Amino acid sequence: MGISGLLPLLKSIQKPCNLKKFAGQTIGVDAYGWLHRGTVACAIDLALGKPTTKYVDFSMHRVRMLLHFGVIPYIVFDGDNLPSKAATEVERAKRREESKRKGLELYRLNKPSQAHLELQKAVDVTPEMARQLIDELKKIGVQYVVAPYEADAQLVYLERKGITQGMLWTNMATALK
Structure with missing residues (x-):
């Protein structure tokens, strides 16, 4: 989901850095960001209703990368939709449906x-997709939490409470201090 415009607002307190700096520390990760990026490889399969776990594989590859560098991942999933974003969610659903229609026609x-490009815009990461990632995280003992609403706010909370020492959004590591 994400909070539109949040990262630019946080720019003044961001410190871009290398993951090696966080070896031995716990870093919060926005799970839906990785899941969305992972759907790029399988957008057509998802639109056609074909079984795939490429989005989970993509996310788990990144989890293993963090572990390889000695970083302890703490994966944060979006929870319920914010009531204040109800109209935005309806509009997003309409855009996704239109992209799916166009993409399937191109297919x-x-x-x-062209179909692949259009269908990438049609993908909605579902709670079932998140559940599949959670199941894989459990298998290797990686901590996770489902936020009450947006993962972004939960990530900030975890860092402020000292549970995590930084945050990773998509492919940007940021330490908020």
Whole structure:
């Protein structure tokens, strides 16, 4: 989901850095950011209702990367939709449905590249997709939490309470101090 415009507002307190700096420390990660990025590889499969776990594989690859560098990941999932964003969610759903319609039509016209680009915009990361990632995290003992609402706010809370020493949004590591 994400809070539109949040990262630019936090720019003055961000410190971009290398993951090696956080070896031995716990870093909060926005799970839905990784899941969304992971759906790029399987957008057509998802639109066609074909079974795939490529989005989980993508996310778990990044979890293993953090572990490889000695970073302890703390994965944070979005929870319920914010009531104040109800209209935004309805609009997003309409845009996704229109992108799916266009993408499937392009697919039927044998234009896979154009279809793929359009269908990437149609993907909605579902609670079931998140559940699949949670199941994989449990298997390797990685901590996670489902936020009451947005993961962004939960990530800030975890850092402020000293539970995590930094945050990772998509592919940007940020220490908020």
